Amino acid sequence: DMKVTQMPRYLIKRMGENVLLECGQDMSHETMYWYRQDPGLGLQLIYISYDVDSNSEGDIPKGYRVSRKKREHFSLILDSAKTNQTSVYFCASSPQGNNQAPLFGEGTRLSVL
Amino acid sequence: GQGVEQPAKLMSVEGTFARVNCTYSTSGFNGLSWYQQREGQAPVFLSYVVLDGLKDSGHFSTFLSRSNGYSYLLLTELQIKDSASYLCAVRDRYNQGKLIFGQGTKLSIKP
Numbered sequence: 001d002m003k004v005t006q007m008p009r010y011l012i013k014r015m016g017e018n019v020l021l022e023c024g025q026d027m028s029h030e031t032m033y034w035y036r037q038d039p040g041l042g043l044q045l046i047y048i049s050y051d052v053d054s055n056s057e058g059d060i061p062k063g064y065r066v067s068r069k070k071r072e073h074f075s076l077i078l079d080s081a082k083t084n085q086t087s088v089y090f091c092a093s094s095p096q097g098n099n100q101a102p103l104f105g106e107g108t109r110l111s112v113l
Numbered sequence: 114g115q116g117v118e119q120p121a122k123l124m125s126v127e128g129t130f131a132r133v134n135c136t137y138s139t140s141g142f143n144g145l146s147w148y149q150q151r152e153g154q155a156p157v158f159l160s161y162v163v164l165d166g167l168k169d170s171g172h173f174s175t176f177l178s179r180s181n182g183y184s185y186l187l188l189t190e191l192q193i194k195d196s197a198s199y200l201c202a203v204r205d206r207y208n209q210g211k212l213i214f215g216q217g218t219k220l221s222i223k224p
Binding site for chain 1: 155156157158161200202213215
């Protein structure tokens with residue numbers, strides 16, 4: 001079954017805590033993405049990964065880092081979370097090729113208090 | 114610079130049609146995608162266009178004019194369940210293939 005799975009779906013953290021968001025896909029897609037979505041701003045790209053250990057910053061990478069040690073798994077890490085990182089985070093994956101539209105996971109709602 | 118613009122809201126009536134507009138600017142256009150996103154859910158892929166003209170996919174059709182940096186998504190025979198946000202995304206060949214999303218248009222359908 002072609003699917004992008006995100007864990008957890010909901011998360012509440014305190015300011016300064018570390019946050020780990022996990023994403024998996026079962027399609028052997030080379031490219032994976034992390035976006036955040038805020039009202040009025042749409043989806044903003046945080047990081048893109050072209051394959052294992054081949055990661056590139058997106059438009060808003062500050063305050064985030066990523067890890068991709070296996071093709072099917074892509075993690076987003078917030079070291080010392082801030083309140084302005086409260087958002088909905090979406091992971092997506094796509095095969096190589098510019099005409100391949102990403103498939104999105106269900107999202108993780110993160111609240112940083 | 115690069116950017117994708119969409120109107121924030123659109124209203125229409127059940128049984129009629131709705132046209133969701135998208136304008137973009139990019140240095141190396143390499144395709145435009147449309148997604149549907151229901152409240153609290155993931156974006157779902159609808160259509161991809163890279164050549165000028167109208168692409169008819171039944172309930173959803175998409176139009177592209179590369180010279181004008183313009184696309185629209187046309188929904189016909191609207192149903193209440195078509196109420197959702199519609200996202201336009203552009204890929205730039207000079208930006209490592211990254212997708213740039215517009216803010217999305219929230220379509221509300223009245224009976």
